[in-house]
Amino acid sequence: MPDPAPSTNAMPSGPVPHDSAPPPWLRTAAGWSWRLIVLVAGIALVFWAVTQVLIVFVAVFLALVITAVLNPLTDLYHRVMPRALATAAAILSGVLVIGGLLTYVVVSVAGQWERLAGEFNTGIDQIVDLIENSSLPVDVDLDTRDQWIDDAADWIQENSQTLVSRAAESAGSIVEGVAVLVLAIFCTVFFLASGTGMWRWFMTQVPARTRQKWHAVAGAGWYTFSGYTRGIVLVAITNGILAGIFLSILGVPLAAPLAVLVFIGTFIPLIGAPLAMIIAAVVALAADGLLTALAVTLGIAGIGQLEGHVLQPLIMGKQVSLHPVVVALGVTCGTVVGGILGAIIAVPLIAVAWSVYSTLRKQPDGTVPDEAVPDEAVPGDGPSDADADADDGSFDADPSPGRNSS
Structure with a gap:
């Protein structure tokens, strides 16, 4: 009689093997x-490389800022004159405006600097007096403040040699600043005059299959950067004008220099405008009393709210859309690092990075649709026939903002 077929449910006689692979959640x-880790290492490497060529980085960044501001004016001049002359006229216009503003600031501050310092010191004395005579558990009187000043003077005297050596070292910083400015203007001339030609040459150096992606990323980044740059300049000018008018209506002395401080402070997010507001409030306190100081504080705070809720959304629109928490963290990290x-x-670097990331994630397969490419991609002149054809004809989009901007 034949043996019965072995049962498929029979248990193995040897030890049961175990799966040595890690669980899926651990692999993920x-x-x-x-x-x-690789991403953080790459970012750290980029920051390290920037610190090694910081002068070049600052010069190129400043050149891009100037280009973003002057490019619409250059396009306007280009309608009636050649591009080279339009570039020279735009740069000359910018130099005249900046030079006039700096001259006004120097003249107004130089003529009233002693008065401004005196008013500020008087305001500090009044604040200390208010704190001393209030019910707050704070014991700060004028003698204590004078003792602090004397201690600071003694420290300066004891460390005078160190301070002198550091001041001598800072002379090199002046030379570096001049070099940065010269290099920035040099780069700006070529960005404004032949930015499109430079971009088209770069596009011929990348593989044809990735040119559309490069073009879309550059377009999104430049669209955001130029929008932020022009927007912050317009917002700063508006803030300075509103602050000057408001301080003049209240009769606060030194309204013009204080308005210039508000204008400059606008370029430093979160901390610049509040510092200018504090200085203006202290001067108002010394000149016209507590009520005027409170009015100045509330007025400039209102200007800040107008900037955040009306001016920036209206001027910048969707070009720069960052949550205030992101702005705060970015400014804090930027201050710590640089x-x-x-x-x-x-803030502009974070905005550009987010714009690039948003553009790249529009398609899962890595391709970028045509509608993701904004009209502005790189600064420069209009399209040229010589540069219109790439090496294989696969890239013929015009990245110049000169076509559609004014």
């Missing part, structure tokens, strides 16, 4: 972990 976490320069450039 590990995959994301090493990617994040001081005042980091605080100024943090």
